[in-house]
Amino acid sequence: MPQHASAGRGSISVDHLPPDLTRELYRHMRTARDLDTEAIALQRQGVFPAYVSVRGQEAAQVGSATALDPDRDFVFPTYREMAAAQAHGVDMVDYMASHRALWHGGLYDVAASRFGAVNAVVGGPVPHAVGWAVGERLRGDDGVALAYFGDGASSEGDVHESMNFAGVYGAPVVFFCQNNQWALSVPNDRQVAGGSISARAQGYGMPGVLVDGNDAGAVHAATAEAVARARRGEGPTLIEALTYRVEPHSTSDDPGRYRDGAETERWLRRDPVTLLREAILAAGHADENALAEADAAALQEARRIRDGVAAAPEPDGAELFTHVFRESTDELARQRRTWQEEVEL
């Protein structure tokens, strides 16, 4: 059973998984890790006003996202799901646009990507997943909704209400909690009563699964099982992936004020990318050369995305007035003229 404190369990195994799956997991996780590093640098250089790192949570995100069918299922992310977006096939230049503050939700096509807009309201999108899933059932389709949220969000009313609704309706939802143990400056023991989020599942009439969030294979397997259950019409599942937020909450946070570095150091040694790399070698799914090639490809992809988002044009002032309504109003047109005369000047 995974422990809050890093048990120092230095290795994982992927012997039981197909080689092309583990290689795909590694490719996405490696790309997300490099893109995360580039993004922090972009913030340092003033290209991003701020950035929220996913470092350390790549296995929880890629492991779960790859268990979905991108053509039938739908993901409801928060604002810290870059690695999941990468694995789900979202256009990453348009995804990172939200971190460059070009458009709040990002510039990717949410409907076509089947990946919700970047959402900064904690717990906000979770009830959306329940609605979408009930909508699938009403139409007789078999898509599954996966809602990401964190240990902090697990305290929000929206999340409790959603899990109860999903239990009542037997909706095909996977509630995926990335418990990275820190909600900004508040640790689990001051956030999560009872010490476990997955244990609450029984109260909402669904199975609860606690999984080692840094073991990409284990996360994938647990999510695949939950998705299959939902697709068979057997209702929702709550998965708690125990991992750790190694970077500060955001690039302008100062963790020195609220947590000790030793804990972070221990979790840095359980790096999910390293764990998977070693497991792939051990299982013979790939050799050093193949992984070196994967590393090079990932770095190149991360840099392509970095340069794409850094060079993307800033929004034009006229876009203030686009998409407010689908059927616009005279009043908005009048205000757009005021903007043109008085602001564009």
Next chain:
Amino acid sequence: MTELIEHTTGTATGPTVELSMQQALNRALRTLLAEDGDTLVLGEDVGALGGVFRVTDGLQKEFGADRVFDTPLAESAIMGMSVGLAMNGWRPVPELQFDGFAYPAVDQIVNQVARMNYRTRGAVPMPITLRLPSFGGIQAPEHHGESLEALFAHTPGLKVAVPSDPGEAYRLLLQSVRCDDPVVFMEPKARYWDRRPVELSEPADPIGTSRVVRPGRHGTLIAWGAMVHRCLQVAELAAEDGVDLEVLDLRWLTPLDTDGLAASVRRTKRAVVVHEAPLTAGLGAEVATRVTDACFGDLAAPVQRVTGFDVPYPAGPLEPQYLPSVDRVLLAVQRTLEY
């Protein structure tokens, strides 16, 4: 550029020290926690972290984790718990971390906090001050730059205060927390780092009074929060054209200082209301109506409003084109001069 004239009508003189607004608020909370053992400070990250804007920095260390404590991340429960604490004799000062995150707590604020005294015929007062970092101007992510004053000012049973500089922040927060009615205390986060000499004096004006920040003859700019500074800039530029504008800081959005507004506009004959929130049903409409009712005969032109547009609050790069600019306010003033 001439020095901006700041009139503080406080009489009691306290020590003068240079502080930023965040520090002035921190000082006020220290004063309040020290003078009344029933006062509590609670919210997300207000303890060890000292608040995301450091307004509660050092309070937990000085007054202990029983009186200054973090809550789990749930806005509705924070306000609901504050109702219960108040019902049990405490004086809670909850913080909701950002304006845009207050919505889940609006049910508790409107249906419980604002009406409890009324529902219980005075038996159960709600001496709660909700501190809410508000408004835009720091190119923050979505939901971190909203202006909710019209919603709270429209709620019977609530008082709404908005400081525009460190001295005001110190006095208004003292006044709000000591008041036995619930106050929504909206802090203009764009001004958190504005440093200037602060007279740590006791509040002298009753709740609901505005203040003239810059006297003038040709028109009155009416604003609150960060827009007071913007209007001082406008007045500075107008002076170069020989136009002498008065700047009036409302301070209280409810109760509104109708007499103060009328006294100013009767003299200057023209009025422009400036706020960050969108135009339609913004608080500017209420202020304009009050001025028109009180000064119809004296007005040389209809009251103008310069506000955000009726669009969702934009991402950082577009913020300067959304917020009232110096030129847009000058154009409104010119409309009143040419009318």
Next chain:
Amino acid sequence: MSANLTDDVAMRYADLRPGSPADAVPVLLLHGFGTHFEMNWKAAGWVQSLEAEGLRVIGPDLRGHGGSDKPTDDAAYLPERFTQDLVALLDRLDVDRVDVVGYSMGSRLAWDLALRAPGRVRRLVLGGFGPNDAFGGTDLNALGEGETPFDGVFRTVSALPNNDAAALAACARGQAARPFRSEPAPEGIPFLLVAGAEDPLAAGAEELARDRGGSHVEIPGRDHANAVSSRVFRQAVVDFLVRD
């Protein structure tokens, strides 16, 4: 500030007076080919170093460069056109004498200024410069396509923002039309040659200094691109200018 001086070419220049006494001899800084005052001198720490000595700095963007007009006919870039600009600028600022510090092409123009208007130049510093033909073997009608040192310089500078490749090409041809000759040399004007040890474009600088009675300083480990910002270069020039 900019001024229409000669044949209506507007020239932008900086005039930085850190409260230096009115009669102090200002320093005229002449930048190299394809660059401008801001990049060649200000970003390389020169304004800081000269102002620290209380010296007034006059820094023009030479025609064809930076914020100045950029005609595209070769004749506009003959050396005498530049020196007319500089004399007109000194007249406009009613400065009668300057110490001139040039770099690369700026040094050649500083030399010409000293020759054409000896009364207006007190001391002369030629940086990154030597008597040999800087264009040696370059095809002036296919600039940047060959492999000569100057082709390399042309490729780098024409890629810089707000540079005009056509104007720079015309400038190169205008300069090449008057190959540098070390005879005659400016009379009675002390001068200093300074160059990076690995700067091919400054080959022969030491001999030129010796033959013409000037002094020479070599900057170890530096080439044509990174000699101008070196502390050794700046210190050598300050010492040369402030010694009475």
Next chain:
Amino acid sequence: MAEENVTFHLPDLGEGLVEATVLDWEAAVGDDVARNDPLVEVETTKSAVVIPSPHEGRVVELHAAPDEVVRVGAPLVTFAVAAPDRPAAGIVGTVPEEEKRPRRRVRLTPPGE
């Protein structure tokens, strides 16, 4: 006045440049430098520049040796500076710049009276 360490990262040198080579340090560990004193000479593919000191304080550590290539955004030098309560931005957003004199384009004509 308390002291605090501030690390200065290689700033964005414009034109999409991503790295630079350190040519020469113009300040050594232990030196007290004033703001804008010449600090370090670096060379990019475009030109060589001298980066002025962004802070007044004592040089505590140099993070790159001459001839070393440094990426933009990487640490360059750490200063010990007097610790005024510098406004640290909050968790999000940026501390707004105090524009001395806001740009204006609109002129007013005073009323006739």
